[in-house]
Amino acid sequence: MLKANSEKRQARNGLPLKAKWRRDWQMVLLMIPGVVFLLVFFYLPVLGNVVAFQDFQPFLGIMHSEWNGLQNFVNLYANPDFWDALRNTLVLAGVQLLLFFPVPIGLALIVDSLVSNRFRRWFQTIAYLPHFLSWVLVVTLFQQSLGGAGFVNNLLRQAGLDPIPFMTNPDTFPLLVVAQLIWKDAGWAMIIFLAALTTVDVSLYEAAAADGAGRWRRLWHITLPSLRTVIVLLLILRIGDILSVGFEQFILQRDSVGSGAAEVLDTFTYYAGVVGGDWSSGAAAGLAKGVVGALLLWGANSLAHRLGEPGIFQKRGAS
């Protein structure tokens, strides 16, 4: 089968360009809208990152603004706000990785162990829903529940207790952010682990049980090892994305907890550049973030290869 395919491909690739064009011109036409989209809304902006090396003035445009080398990055290095944003980003990413990442795995293990199919379906229906709600809606629901005038604090007041500033305390903000992330996405993230759990060979459990392994030993020696590939894959994706801790979530809550706690690299880029008019600093921060993110993704992927896991980008093509 594989051999036949490669022979066919060779035969097809062996054709002269003109014959290929005659055969494939309709397919090429079908690619055009997508390619135009990618050029205009992806590759053009990628090139637009050159403003990070310019003293960009909107009225002069990219062509006429002055080049200033690495000056913008030097300015960033000296800017305490940038370091605050970077620190917040790393702290939030760390907290998310530590507190969010295990939750869907745990939920999936519990759901998988349920015997009642009805209860299981019922739980899945509820748990997947929040993934499809917008961040504006999620933050609004949290505010209506936990905010100063929200119903939890209303209940506390009615019970004669002091209200708790869940939504506005900068010190507990990382925990709030993780709670929101768990509320919105832990159920959805569970799907992949559930799918992986269905592929575990049941006879392994049976054999282990016959050999006297209890439920925890089966979990440790059979279930978790069979989730390993998926866990590594998702960790890689998470690490590659670690500097994007959730842009809308922070922009929406920056007003209520203050920029000291909620400023991350993305919001820094937005407020410095688009709002503050310092386009070049914003672009420099954005570019630094993009490059570091790509390097992290690549690094994590190579590490996975070295550990003998498939990772996301295979060496030989992605098909």
Next chain:
Amino acid sequence: MRPVWKENPSPGYQAIKAVVLGGFALAIVIPILVVISTSLASDEDIIDAGGYVLWPSHPTFKAYQTLFSGGLMGRAILVSVFVTLVGTAIALAVTIALAYATSRPVLFGRPVLLMVLFTLLFAPGIIPMFLVVKQLGLLDSLWSLILPGALGAFNFVVLRTFFMNVPGELLESARIDGASDFTILRRIIMPLSKAVIAVVGLFYAVGFWNAFFNALLYLNDTSKWPVQVILRTYVLQGKSLSADQLGVHPPPQPQSLQMAVVVVALVPIAMVYPFLQRHFTKGVITGAVKG
């Protein structure tokens, strides 16, 4: 069905499982329920309950009538519906065409595929994106909410994986019968992948409906704001939509009106959700994971 080798559940474990899953589910359901109830509550209900209502004893649609009697919210709904419908149609057309064309070994297929996959690795950044949209003259135009979202790499991968699994013999025999690639796409590929296309379309639609930051970034004109931005400005930031913008005097207790805005943002999602839920677990996600 319980496998023979599994122990009978101990009451302790059962209780822990029930508390964890039940608590998680309640934490999701209660806020949504409170918001819906409060939007339907009468002024007296809200005053009696001190702000939030778990169950409206005098349900009324007054808040919704106020909301829909023209003005900012009515327009915002039209904007969101327009962006969602047109955006989804364009995105589906672009993605289907590209996914099909790169799912077969054809001229330029390989480099174009790599062009798409590279977008997974690197994000161009907010500022260059803004400059491009501005340069194209799309600022303050609804197209700025539609065009930048016309191709999602994840949706592309899902569709392409599915198209690749359509047997080549089927297409080959159609070609021998004289079908063009366009015909094959329209008459063979698309009918075979109706369910996947529907799910991908819904993913796009949910994305367009939920998009918030693009509107904040590209639109200054308040009359073009979509529902999500209204939700943020009016409910989250607590700014009031003035009476003349709403068109009716006097507005009901703002609490129920605010909650009605939340419900308006929620309803379309709740409507498509059962369909999404039925189809995405089967095939689509597992297909994407394997592919």
